[in-house]
Amino acid sequence: MEAIHEGGCVCGAVRFRAIGQPRRVSLCSCSWCRKRTGSLIGVSVYFDKNNVQFINAELKTHQLLSDAGRWVECQFCEHCGSALTWTLEFLPEYRGIAGGAFDAPMFIQPERYVYYQNKPEWLEINGDIRRCPLMPESPSH
Numbered sequence: 001m002e003a004i005h006e007g008g009c010v011c012g013a014v015r016f017r018a019i020g021q022p023r024r025v026s027l028c029s030c031s032w033c034r035k036r037t038g039s040l041i042g043v044s045v046y047f048d049k050n051n052v053q054f055i056n057a058e059l060k061t062h063q064l065l066s067d068a069g070r071w072v073e074c075q076f077c078e079h080c081g082s083a084l085t086w087t088l089e090f091l092p093e094y095r096g097i098a099g100g101a102f103d104a105p106m107f108i109q110p111e112r113y114v115y116y117q118n119k120p121e122w123l124e125i126n127g128d129i130r131r132c133p134l135m136p137e138s139p140s141h
């Protein structure tokens with residue numbers, strides 16, 4: 001049985017389901033992640049796009065450029081504005097999901113922290129998490 005991870009936006013209009021395990025999990029403090037989350041760190045959970053289903057999805061889409069100069073197609077709930085999911089120019093076979101949007105996010109195990117140079121000084125990161133000052137050669141977005 002493959003794991004099923006469910007989540008949704010804050011108002012409940014959009015629900016999603018991701019099957020199996022993430023292909024990549026990144027923490028990020030680039031300006032795009034800070035702005036889209038309204039927080040100092042983005043938690044990006046990437047699944048194979050075919051393993052992600054959106055249910056009753058009323059998503060709005062906007063496209064912009066990441067700090068690394070690549071396009072990012074972001075989707076958010078048109079009712080409450082929660083930023084939920086995105087697709088990246090260089091990882092089109094993956095679908096990013098905002099880590100905080102999962103109902104039970106404890107399965108999330110970050111493997112890298114990119115734009116680590118923007119990490120808040122008061123925050124300590126423990127464990128086996130690769131720290132990348134900016135964008136590594138295998139970027140996150």
Ligand SMILES: [Zn+2]
Nearest residue numbers: 009011077080
């Ligand atoms: Zn919503």
Ligand SMILES: [Zn+2]
Nearest residue numbers: 028029030033
């Ligand atoms: Zn970022």
